[in-house]
Amino acid sequence: MSAYAGPDTVGQSSEGPPSADHESERAKEIAGKSPMRIAFGRLARDKIAVVCAFVVLAFVLIAIFAGTICNIFNVSTETVLASQYLDVLGGGLPKPEYGPPNGGFTIEHPFGLAPRTANDNLAWWVFGCRTSLSIALLATIFASVTGVVLGLTAGFLGGMVDRIISFVTDLFLTIPFLLAALTLAPIVSERFRESPNYPQIQFYNLIMVLAVFGWMPIARLIRGEVLSLREREFIMSARVLGMPTGRILLRELLPNLAAPIVVTISLMLPAFVSAEATLAFLGIGVTESPSWGQTINLAVDFFEIYPLYLYEPLLGVVLLVLSLNLLGDAVRDALDPKTRR
Amino acid sequence: MRRSKPLAVVAGAALFALAACGGGGGTSSGGGGQSREFGAADEITKNADQAAPAAEIQGATKGGTITVELPGDPGPTDLDPTNGWSVTGNSIQQALTSRSLTQYAKNPDTGAMELVPDLATDLGTPNDDFTEWTFTIRDDATWENGETITPEEVAWGLCRSMDSTQFPSGPGTEYSQQYFFGAGDYKGPYTGKDPNCDKWGGVTVDGQDITIKMAKPFPDMDWWGAFMAMGPSPLGKASQPPDYGQNILSNGPYKVESFRSGEELVLVKNDQWNPESDPARHQYADKFIFKFNADQNKVDQVMLSDNTASQTTVSTQAGSNNYERINSELGDRLVQQSSQCTSFLAPDYQDISDINVRRALAWAYPYEDVWLASGEVPGVTRVPANSVMPPGMAGKHDYFADGEQFTYNPDRAKELLAKAGYANKPYPIKMIYYEVDPLAVAAQKQLVKGMEEAGFEINDIAVQDDPYNVWTNPDDKLNKTLNLRGVNWCSDWPSGLTMLPPLLRTGATYNTEQFSEKSIDDEMDKITGMPLEDQADAWGALDEKIGTEFFPIIPTAFRNDLFVFGSKVGNPGGDGAIGAPYYKGLYVSK
Numbered sequence: 001m002s003a004y005a006g007p008d009t010v011g012q013s014s015e016g017p018p019s020a021d022h023e024s025e026r027a028k029e030i031a032g033k034s035p036m037r038i039a040f041g042r043l044a045r046d047k048i049a050v051v052c053a054f055v056v057l058a059f060v061l062i063a064i065f066a067g068t069i070c071n072i073f074n075v076s077t078e079t080v081l082a083s084q085y086l087d088v089l090g091g092g093l094p095k096p097e098y099g100p101p102n103g104g105f106t107i108e109h110p111f112g113l114a115p116r117t118a119n120d121n122l123a124w125w126v127f128g129c130r131t132s133l134s135i136a137l138l139a140t141i142f143a144s145v146t147g148v149v150l151g152l153t154a155g156f157l158g159g160m161v162d163r164i165i166s167f168v169t170d171l172f173l174t175i176p177f178l179l180a181a182l183t184l185a186p187i188v189s190e191r192f193r194e195s196p197n198y199p200q201i202q203f204y205n206l207i208m209v210l211a212v213f214g215w216m217p218i219a220r221l222i223r224g225e226v227l228s229l230r231e232r233e234f235i236m237s238a239r240v241l242g243m244p245t246g247r248i249l250l251r252e253l254l255p256n257l258a259a260p261i262v263v264t265i266s267l268m269l270p271a272f273v274s275a276e277a278t279l280a281f282l283g284i285g286v287t288e289s290p291s292w293g294q295t296i297n298l299a300v301d302f303f304e305i306y307p308l309y310l311y312e313p314l315l316g317v318v319l320l321v322l323s324l325n326l327l328g329d330a331v332r333d334a335l336d337p338k339t340r341r
Numbered sequence: 342m343r344r345s346k347p348l349a350v351v352a353g354a355a356l357f358a359l360a361a362c363g364g365g366g367g368t369s370s371g372g373g374g375q376s377r378e379f380g381a382a383d384e385i386t387k388n389a390d391q392a393a394p395a396a397e398i399q400g401a402t403k404g405g406t407i408t409v410e411l412p413g414d415p416g417p418t419d420l421d422p423t424n425g426w427s428v429t430g431n432s433i434q435q436a437l438t439s440r441s442l443t444q445y446a447k448n449p450d451t452g453a454m455e456l457v458p459d460l461a462t463d464l465g466t467p468n469d470d471f472t473e474w475t476f477t478i479r480d481d482a483t484w485e486n487g488e489t490i491t492p493e494e495v496a497w498g499l500c501r502s503m504d505s506t507q508f509p510s511g512p513g514t515e516y517s518q519q520y521f522f523g524a525g526d527y528k529g530p531y532t533g534k535d536p537n538c539d540k541w542g543g544v545t546v547d548g549q550d551i552t553i554k555m556a557k558p559f560p561d562m563d564w565w566g567a568f569m570a571m572g573p574s575p576l577g578k579a580s581q582p583p584d585y586g587q588n589i590l591s592n593g594p595y596k597v598e599s600f601r602s603g604e605e606l607v608l609v610k611n612d613q614w615n616p617e618s619d620p621a622r623h624q625y626a627d628k629f630i631f632k633f634n635a636d637q638n639k640v641d642q643v644m645l646s647d648n649t650a651s652q653t654t655v656s657t658q659a660g661s662n663n664y665e666r667i668n669s670e671l672g673d674r675l676v677q678q679s680s681q682c683t684s685f686l687a688p689d690y691q692d693i694s695d696i697n698v699r700r701a702l703a704w705a706y707p708y709e710d711v712w713l714a715s716g717e718v719p720g721v722t723r724v725p726a727n728s729v730m731p732p733g734m735a736g737k738h739d740y741f742a743d744g745e746q747f748t749y750n751p752d753r754a755k756e757l758l759a760k761a762g763y764a765n766k767p768y769p770i771k772m773i774y775y776e777v778d779p780l781a782v783a784a785q786k787q788l789v790k791g792m793e794e795a796g797f798e799i800n801d802i803a804v805q806d807d808p809y810n811v812w813t814n815p816d817d818k819l820n821k822t823l824n825l826r827g828v829n830w831c832s833d834w835p836s837g838l839t840m841l842p843p844l845l846r847t848g849a850t851y852n853t854e855q856f857s858e859k860s861i862d863d864e865m866d867k868i869t870g871m872p873l874e875d876q877a878d879a880w881g882a883l884d885e886k887i888g889t890e891f892f893p894i895i896p897t898a899f900r901n902d903l904f905v906f907g908s909k910v911g912n913p914g915g916d917g918a919i920g921a922p923y924y925k926g927l928y929v930s931k
C-alpha cells in the first residue's frame with residue numbers, strides 16, 4: 001500500500017498533497033485549509049447551493065416561528081364553524097368577501113380559506129411546514145443514528161455480528177415501506193386511540209415508521225466504508241497501540257466517515273419530507289394537526305374550481321424537497337475529493 | 342335498510358340554511374341551473390291490478406350498453422338474493438336479475454312509485470288478522486336456463502331467509518325472523534341442518550298457491566315481498582351458500598356475465614326472460630356494467646365532459662364540489678331523489694338519562710357546518726329532520742320535539758343544560774369518529790367546535806373501522822364507554838314499521854342509543870295488530886309521542902341522493918321506493 005492516504009479519506013491521517021509547492025503563495029493558502037473548510041468554500045461558491053440554503057433556512061424559520069407568523073397575520077389553525085364563511089350551495093367554497101376563488105385576496109386571510117371547513121390556509125400552511133420539517137428532521141436523526149451505529153458495529157466487528165446485522169438490514173429492505181406503513185399506522189392508532197395524548201402518539205408513531213424503514217441504506221453504506229477503512233494503516237496502528245474498540249470507532253473511524261454521513265443525511269431529509277406528505281395524502285399520516293399532504297389530499301377535488309388551494313401546499317412540498325435535494329447534491333460535490341480541483 | 346357509508350354521526354341537516362343564506366350565499370350559478378329545494382317524496386301506493394307485460398316506455402329503443410358508476414360505494418359482497426339488504430345490491434338485483442313476490446314500478450303518468458305484482462299474480466291475500474298470507478305464483482316465469490319457476494322454489498327462497506346465521510346481513514334477520522312462523526325457534530335450512538326445509542311449517546304449497554304463516558300479525562307482507570329475498574332459489578344443493586352468492590341463477594331480464602366484488606358487475610340480456618310474465622321490467626339495453634368504488638371527482642368529470650362513453654353512463658352520486666357546475670350544465674340530467682332515510686344522533690339512554698340534555702344536544706349540533714365539512718350540499722342532499730319517519734311516509738306527523746325545528750342554537754342548549762344541573766360545568770360526551778375518511782375527520786372537528794361552544798365537553802376517539810362495528814357490538818369495550826352514538830336508517834318500505842321498531846325496540850341491533858321503554862315496546866306490538874288502514878296514523882302518532890315524551894334519538898337529517906344521467910340515457914329518474922336510479926326503465930336513446 002502506498003504511503004499516500006488516498007483521495008477518499010479526510011481527517012487526521014491525510015497529510016495533504018505531497019507535491020505541494022511550498023514556494024508559491026497560493027500553495028500556502030491551500031495547505032492551511034482543513035478538508036471541511038475546503039468543502040465549505042466550494043459550497044459557498046456554488047450559487048445554486050447558496051440559494052437553496054437560503055430557501056431551506058427560510059422554511060426552517062417559518063417552522064420555528066409558525067406561531068408568531070400566525071399572530072402577525074392574526075390567523076389561527078383553530079376550527080371555526082364553517083357555514084358563516086362558506087357559500088352553502090356553491091360547492092362549499094368561501095364566500096367572495098373572504099377571498100379566492102370568487103373574490104379578491106383579503107388581509108384577514110392572506111392565503112384564502114379552505115372550502116368545506118373554512119380553515120385558514122396560511123395558518124395551516126405554516127403549521128404544515130412545522131409538522132413536515134419536524135417529522136423529517138426527527139426521523140432523519142433516528143434513522144441516521146441507528147444506521148451509523150449498526151453500520152459501524154457490523155463493519156468493524158465483522159464475523160457473526162456482521163452477519164446478523166446484515167441479515168436484519170436485508171430483511172428490513174425486503175419489507176415494502178408503504179405496505180408496512182399502511183399496516184402499522186392503524187394498529188398503533190387503535191392501541192392508543194383512547195389516550196389523551198393521542199395526537200402526540202400519532203406524531204411519534206409516524207416518525208418511528210419513517211425511521212424504522214429508513215435506516216438501512218445508511219447502515220449498508222457505513223458498513224462498506226468501514227470494511228475498507230479498517231484494513232488501513234492508521235487503524236492497524238491504533239489497534240497495535242492498544243486503543244479500545246470504542247475509541248477506534250469514535251475517534252479514528254467516524255471522522256473519516258463524516259462525508260458519506262453528511263451526504264446521506266442531506267438526501268434523507270427531502271426523502272422524509274415527501275414520504276410524510278405521501279403518507280398524509282394516503283390518510284395515514286398525522287390527522288390531528290395540519291399537514292401539507294393532508295391538505296393536498298383534500299384539495300385535489302377542488303383543483304378545477306379553486307386551484308390555489310392545491311397550489312399552496314404543493315408549492316411548499318416541491319420547494320422544500322427541491323432545495324433540500326439540490327443542497328444535498330451540492331454538499332456531496334463539495335465533499336467529494338474526486339472532484340477536487 | 343342501513344346506509345353503507347359510515348358517516349352516521351357526521352350527518353346533519355339544515356333547511357334553515359336555505360333561508361339564512363339566501364341573501365349572502367351568492368348563487369353564482371349561471372345559465373340553466375335550477376335552484377333545488379327539498380320536495381317531500383310522493384307517497385307510494387299499491388296497484389294490485391297492473392298486468393304483464395309492462396307498458397312500453399314512450400320513445401324507448403333497444404340496444405346499447407349502460408354503464409353505472411357508483412362512487413364511494415363498494416357494492417354487495419355477494420349476489421345471493423337472501424343476503425341482499427343494502428340499498429345498492431337490492432336496487433340493482435331486484436330491478437334486473439332477481440324477481441320476488443312483488444315489486445315497485447313507476448307510474449308513467451304521475452311519476453310516483455307503485456307496489457305491483459311480480460312473481461305473484463296479485464299483491465297477496467291476507468286472512469283477517471294478518472297471520473296468514475296467500476300468494477298465487479305465475480306459471481309463465483322462467484329461470485335463465487329456461488326452466489319454469491315453481492312455487493316450491495319460491496317457498497325454498499322464503500325458507501332460506503329464516504337463516505340469520507348463514508345470512509347475517511340479510512333482511513330476513515329483521516323480518517322473517519321476527520314475523521314468520523317459527524321466528525326465534527327455527528334456525529334456517531343451513532344452520533338448522535334441514536337441507537330440504539322439512540322442519541319448518543311456515544310456508545305451505547298448494548298447486549300454484551303458497552301460504553305463509555306468521556308468528557304474529559304482519560300486515561306488511563306485500564311490501565316485504567318486494568325484497569329479492571322474498572323470491573325463488575333453486576332447490577337443494579344448487580343454491581348452497583356461499584357458492585351460490587358468486588354464481589346466482591337469474592330470472593329477471595338480465596343475467597350475470599361477471600362479478601368481482603368491490604369492482605364490477607356485468608349484466609347481459611337473459612333471453613329466457615318472458616316479458617309476458619313481468620308487469621314492470623323491460624329489456625331495452627343489451628348490457629349493464631356497474632362499476633363500484635369509483636372515484637367521485639373522476640366520475641364527476643366524466644359526466645361533465647359528455648363524451649361518447651359518458652353519454653350512456655349513470656352516476657349514483659354527485660360530488661358537492663362539482664355540484665354547482667353539474668347543476669348548471671346538466672340541468673334535468675341531475676336528478677334529486679329522496680332516499681327515505683333519516684340520520685340520527687343516538688345519545689345513550691341510560692347514561693344521558695335527562696331529557697333536557699338530549700334536547701340540548703339537538704340544539705348544540707352544528708347541522709350546517711358538519712354537513713359542509715362532510716361534503717354534503719345543505720338543503721339539497723341533506724335537509725333538517727324533525728321526526729324518525731322520513732318525509733313521504735304515510736302517517737308522518739310534522740311535530741317538533743322542542744317547540745320548533747332544531748337548528749344550531751348554543752344559547753338554548755346552555756339553558757337546557759343549566760336546567761339539568763350543568764350550568765357551570767361542561768357536560769361530558771364521549772363518542773367515536775371514523776379517522777380513515779378525511780371528510781369525516783373534518784366534520785368531527787366542526788361538531789366538536791359547535792358542541793363545545795354550546796356547553797358540552799367532547800372526548801372523541803378516532804377509530805379505523807366502520808363505526809357501526811363498534812356501535813352495534815354490545816360486547817365492544819369501547820362501545821360500553823360511549824354516551825353518544827349514531828345511526829343512519831332507511832325505510833325498507835313506506836311504513837313506520839320499518840323505521841320505529843328497528844331503531845327503538847328494546848334490544849334491536851340498530852337501537853344504538855339503547856332506548857328501552859316497556860310501554861313503547863308494547864305499543865309497537867299493538868300497532869301491528871291494528872286494522873291496516875289505522876296503522877299509518879298510529880305509527881305517526883307513536884313517532885310523535887316518543888319524540889315529545891322521551892326524545893331518545895335526535896333526527897339530524899333527511900337524506901337525498903343526486904343521480905347524474907348521461908345525455909343518451911333515456912327515461913332518467915329515481916326510484917323513490919328504494920333511493921336508487923330507476924334501473925327498470927332505462928334505455929339508450931339513438
